[in-house]
Amino acid sequence: MTGSRSGGAVAAGVLGGAVSLIVGLVPIVLVDVARRGGSLGTLSTVGLAVMVAIVVAVAVLAGAVIYRAGTAEETGPADVWIASFLTIVVWSVGVLTLVPGLVFLRLTEDVSLNDYGPRLFLEWALVYLVASAAAFFSGRWSLRSLTRAGARRPEAKAVTSS
Amino acid sequence: MTGPPARRRSGVTGRHWIHLALGVAVLAIGALVVVVAIYPTARWTMDLFPGDPPDIALQPEAWSVTEDAVTFAVIGDNGTGGRNAMDVARQMARTYQETPYGMVVLLGDISYNGSIADRYQEVFFDPFGPLLDAGVTFELAVGNHELEFVPSSEANQEIVRRIEAIGAEGSFYSVVRGPVEFFFIDSSTPQVTGAAGPEQITWLRGALAASTAPWKVAALHHAPYSSGSRGSSLAVREALEPLFVEYGVDLVLAGHEHHYERTVEIDGVTYVVSGSGSKLRSTGTSDFTAVVEKQLQFMVAEATPDTMRLRAIGVDGVVIDEFTLERER
Numbered sequence: 001m002t003g004s005r006s007g008g009a010v011a012a013g014v015l016g017g018a019v020s021l022i023v024g025l026v027p028i029v030l031v032d033v034a035r036r037g038g039s040l041g042t043l044s045t046v047g048l049a050v051m052v053a054i055v056v057a058v059a060v061l062a063g064a065v066i067y068r069a070g071t072a073e074e075t076g077p078a079d080v081w082i083a084s085f086l087t088i089v090v091w092s093v094g095v096l097t098l099v100p101g102l103v104f105l106r107l108t109e110d111v112s113l114n115d116y117g118p119r120l121f122l123e124w125a126l127v128y129l130v131a132s133a134a135a136f137f138s139g140r141w142s143l144r145s146l147t148r149a150g151a152r153r154p155e156a157k158a159v160t161s162s
Numbered sequence: 163m164t165g166p167p168a169r170r171r172s173g174v175t176g177r178h179w180i181h182l183a184l185g186v187a188v189l190a191i192g193a194l195v196v197v198v199a200i201y202p203t204a205r206w207t208m209d210l211f212p213g214d215p216p217d218i219a220l221q222p223e224a225w226s227v228t229e230d231a232v233t234f235a236v237i238g239d240n241g242t243g244g245r246n247a248m249d250v251a252r253q254m255a256r257t258y259q260e261t262p263y264g265m266v267v268l269l270g271d272i273s274y275n276g277s278i279a280d281r282y283q284e285v286f287f288d289p290f291g292p293l294l295d296a297g298v299t300f301e302l303a304v305g306n307h308e309l310e311f312v313p314s315s316e317a318n319q320e321i322v323r324r325i326e327a328i329g330a331e332g333s334f335y336s337v338v339r340g341p342v343e344f345f346f347i348d349s350s351t352p353q354v355t356g357a358a359g360p361e362q363i364t365w366l367r368g369a370l371a372a373s374t375a376p377w378k379v380a381a382l383h384h385a386p387y388s389s390g391s392r393g394s395s396l397a398v399r400e401a402l403e404p405l406f407v408e409y410g411v412d413l414v415l416a417g418h419e420h421h422y423e424r425t426v427e428i429d430g431v432t433y434v435v436s437g438s439g440s441k442l443r444s445t446g447t448s449d450f451t452a453v454v455e456k457q458l459q460f461m462v463a464e465a466t467p468d469t470m471r472l473r474a475i476g477v478d479g480v481v482i483d484e485f486t487l488e489r490e491r
Contacts, residue, residue: 076173078173078174078175078178079178082178082181082182082185083181085181085182085185086181086184086185086188089185089186089188089189090185090188092192093188093189093191093192093195094192096192096196097192097195097196097199097200098195100200101195101196101199101200101203142181142184145177145181146177146178146181149175149177150175
């Protein structure tokens with residue numbers, strides 16, 4: 001593996017992880033603002049810490065997956081970049097739109113706010129994990145698809161020329 | 163034997179562009195979700211966007227209250243401090259210039275998303291600054307967002323803070339203005355259907371029985387009759403409607419639901435939901451509905467011993483509903 005390839009993979013992994021971290025923390029900051037305003041009942045600091053921990057774990061996982069893909073022999077830099085892009089986009093859209101949307105919609109309801117904290121946490125975790133899973137699977141599909149296409153073409157050429 | 167390893171392509175192919183397009187498409191769909199679902203929620207349902215406070219100078223104490231006449235305004239669920247709340251408050255100030263009123267009936271939820279101790283400026287002084295400067299007084303029917311969390315000592319302290327902040331007299335009380343006696347009812351959980359319920363019911367029964375005012379108007383947060391998404395507050399209806407009917411309450415003003423609705427007369431009582439002082443929510447109609455509108459609004463009422471004329475007014479000054487109650491002699 002060349003140094004530039006390894007460096008590129010590290011950069012892609014760090015970038016992917018950082019974007020995942022930032023996008024994942026945005027809804028939590030929103031939730032914390034609402035919580036400090038008194039709208040989220042008994043959602044505790046511990047609950048928020050668990051949310052942050054999940055986001056960090058997913059971000060580290062995202063970075064590691066992208067780095068691994070970037071250093072794999074059969075993939076090319078363009079493949080990794082596109083797959084990472086797709087992963088981050090799908091994941092960001094899911095988290096950025098669904099989670100705050102869910103929070104806003106729930107905040108308008110008139111449920112007992114004492115029960116709201118745990119319920120919000122469960123809803124957030126569900127949507128967040130579904131968004132993350134969708135992102136990883138779409139990125140994985142993208143990477144495999146591009147890698148297969150990259151591997152097929154030269155062989156096809158070789159057959160034609162013989 | 164394995165064959166030679168597949169050659170790795172590092173260049174960008176047409177397939178790469180397709181994947182890029184897929185990513186952009188997902189991004190576009192996400193943006194659409196934001197625009198279609200979250201923006202209206204934030205803008206209208208939640209009133210999260212900031213607005214400019216009304217900057218209107220009003221003539222102080224331009225109203226006149228005699229034993230024979232009083233004018234008052236009504237607004238519910240106005241506690242966002244957002245753009246909608248400012249727009250409604252601005253129109254209230256404009257309406258004051260044409261029809262001065264000395265009292266505003268607040269139908270609860272005067273401070274969303276936090277204690278009024280922290281939000282007094284943005285949810286109360288900023289929107290109602292011109293009216294406060296003109297000497298208008300405010301009376302409060304406690305809402306569920308005054309409880310904020312659940313019935314607790316902290317929640318009760320918050321109710322007290324809000325009552326003190328606007329200078330109202332208590333959690334449930336009555337005031338007489340001209341020919342109207344107002345009964346402010348605390349419909350929050352502990353006061354109507356909870357442990358403290360009997361105390362308030364006993365007070366209300368006595369106050370209604372003792373009232374000699376030509377008009378009896380009850381103000382509370384939870385609507386006994388509503389076609390909104392939350393529907394009628396049946397527990398509140400069950401607890402209070404018999405008293406309203408027995409003691410001849412003419413008009414019941416409520417909030418909680420974020421729309422405007424007036425019922426037909428039900429056993430001699432007209433029920434009004436005036437809860438779109440800052441937030442909006444969808445509504446339907448019921449067999450008791452006379453008028454229903456999903457619009458930001460407040461109300462102005464002019465009462466004499468014989469008639470009480472009420473108007474629901476939108477943020478553009480257009481009258482959404484107008485009706486007159488007449489005293490039978």
